[in-house]
Amino acid sequence: MQQLVRAGARAWLRPRGCRGLNALAEEAVQPAEKPEPLASAGPQAPVLRRCELPVPLHRRPVQAWVESLRGYEQERVGLTELHPDVFSTAPRLDILHQVAIWQKNFKRISYAKTKTRAEVRGGGRKPWQQKGSGRARHGSIRSPIWRGGGVAHGPRGPTSYYYMLPMKVRVQGLKVALTVKLAQDDLHIVDSLELPTADPQYLMDLARYRRWGDSVLFVDLEHEDMPQNVVAATSGLKTFNLVPAIGLNVHSMLKHQTLVLTLPTVAFLEEKLLWHDSRYTPLYPFRLPYQDFP
Amino acid sequence: MAATMFRYVLRGWSIGVPPGCGLRRLSQTQGTSDYPRFLESVDEYRFVERLLPPTSIPKPPKHEHYPTPCGWQPPRDPPPNLPYFVRRSRMHNIPVYKDITHGNRQMTVIRKVEGDIWVSGWIGQGPILTSGMKGQEPL
Numbered sequence: 389m390q391q392l393v394r395a396g397a398r399a400w401l402r403p404r405g406c407r408g409l410n411a412l413a414e415e416a417v418q419p420a421e422k423p424e425p426l427a428s429a430g431p432q433a434p435v436l437r438r439c440e441l442p443v444p445l446h447r448r449p450v451q452a453w454v455e456s457l458r459g460y461e462q463e464r465v466g467l468t469e470l471h472p473d474v475f476s477t478a479p480r481l482d483i484l485h486q487v488a489i490w491q492k493n494f495k496r497i498s499y500a501k502t503k504t505r506a507e508v509r510g511g512g513r514k515p516w517q518q519k520g521s522g523r524a525r526h527g528s529i530r531s532p533i534w535r536g537g538g539v540a541h542g543p544r545g546p547t548s549y550y551y552m553l554p555m556k557v558r559v560q561g562l563k564v565a566l567t568v569k570l571a572q573d574d575l576h577i578v579d580s581l582e583l584p585t586a587d588p589q590y591l592m593d594l595a596r597y598r599r600w601g602d603s604v605l606f607v608d609l610e611h612e613d614m615p616q617n618v619v620a621a622t623s624g625l626k627t628f629n630l631v632p633a634i635g636l637n638v639h640s641m642l643k644h645q646t647l648v649l650t651l652p653t654v655a656f657l658e659e660k661l662l663w664h665d666s667r668y669t670p671l672y673p674f675r676l677p678y679q680d681f682p
Numbered sequence: 683m684a685a686t687m688f689r690y691v692l693r694g695w696s697i698g699v700p701p702g703c704g705l706r707r708l709s710q711t712q713g714t715s716d717y718p719r720f721l722e723s724v725d726e727y728r729f730v731e732r733l734l735p736p737t738s739i740p741k742p743p744k745h746e747h748y749p750t751p752c753g754w755q756p757p758r759d760p761p762p763n764l765p766y767f768v769r770r771s772r773m774h775n776i777p778v779y780k781d782i783t784h785g786n787r788q789m790t791v792i793r794k795v796e797g798d799i800w801v802s803g804w805i806g807q808g809p810i811l812t813s814g815m816k817g818q819e820p821l
Contacts, residue, residue, distance in 0.1 A: 681737040
């Protein structure tokens with residue numbers, strides 16, 4: 389496991405044009421899902437997908453196996469290439485932390501409110517005269533040092549913790565999360581989410597057989613096109629969740645142990661996440677019409 | 683007083699006829715019977731569409747001679763055979779910037795560096811880029 393993380397880090401650190409470093413190490417550096425060499429007698433796995441968007445000249449696409457959910461054993465149906473700027477970018481854990489904390493806090497409104505000494509009922513009159521009574525001097529019975537008095541520096545009214553991280557930081561967070569999932573062997577690409585049965589037990593047994601972990605996040609492209617079987621199976625399970633591609637977020641990716649993407653989802657994510665690398669700064673919000681967007 | 687006003691209004695406008703009917707009847711006696719017609723057309727939206735700005739940055743055009751009059755040079759193709767690589771910014775420029783802190787500390791910042799900047803064969807030096815030997819072979 390540690391070797392794979394180190395291998396993934398090394399794969400990112402060494403660009404294509406490196407020299408003087410042994411090619412064998414470079415071969416070993418690719419993720420463990422590299423296909424058999426051509427000399428072997430087994431049938432060649434067809435490459436199901438290449439990167440549509442241009443890859444930088446000094447980097448090569450990362451490769452991953454394509455699996456299938458139709459049978460237990462169908463773990464290497466094909467091979468896909470993944471764009472290095474999305475699936476093999478710098479492992480910026482600080483950006484992951486920023487985005488995860490932002491996701492947790494920006495929706496928060498704390499409704500805690502306490503009464504100050506001015507709002508507590510009563511306490512307008514001086515309880516006893518300033519001098520002569522022998523007791524400490526006080527101005528009101530509702531001051532903070534009194535029992536039953538107001539709170540001095542308590543929470544004041546509904547407080548909003550809303551803030552927005554820059555769009556590019558949130559996009560980079562998604563890219564880093566996908567990179568980290570792939571580098572740690574927690575990312576599985578599937579040709580489509582079609583199941584033979586709608587039984588939730590089938591999904592659990594499949595995940596246990598393939599050692600995916602306790603929680604799996606399935607990501608399909610559109611909400612309307614999700615197959616009925618997988619919708620029924622995941623609705624019956626608590627730790628196996630199904631989201632459309634627009635619902636992918638850093639917190640969900642970190643919360644679930646495994647991430648399962650379909651091939652159309654991978655294309656969609658690459659296109660949307662790479663668009664931010666070569667766009668102008670917005671003159672007005674992107675929800676208003678532009679010449680070539682959306 | 684109010685009752686006479688009420689009876690006067692009733693005489694002018696019979697019950698069940700919407701108000702303004704009497705006015706319409708007056709205009710009808712003058713000849714034109716319809717409201718002016720109008721035609722919806724979406725073709726003129728092209729005058730708006732050509733004003734909308736683009737979102738994606740275009741690739742720089744090919745010139746005959748480099749560097750261009752402003753001093754711009756495209757990145758070398760194929761990339762140089764070095765252990766590190768410095769990407770261009772999204773506007774296709776070199777990502778070298780000046781920074782100043784505390785009023786007197788001037789720094790040069792090189793962003794978007796990828797690869798091995800701490801070249802292991804370069805003993806005793808800092809990163810290869812800071813020693814001024816950018817692009818040259820390490821010893």
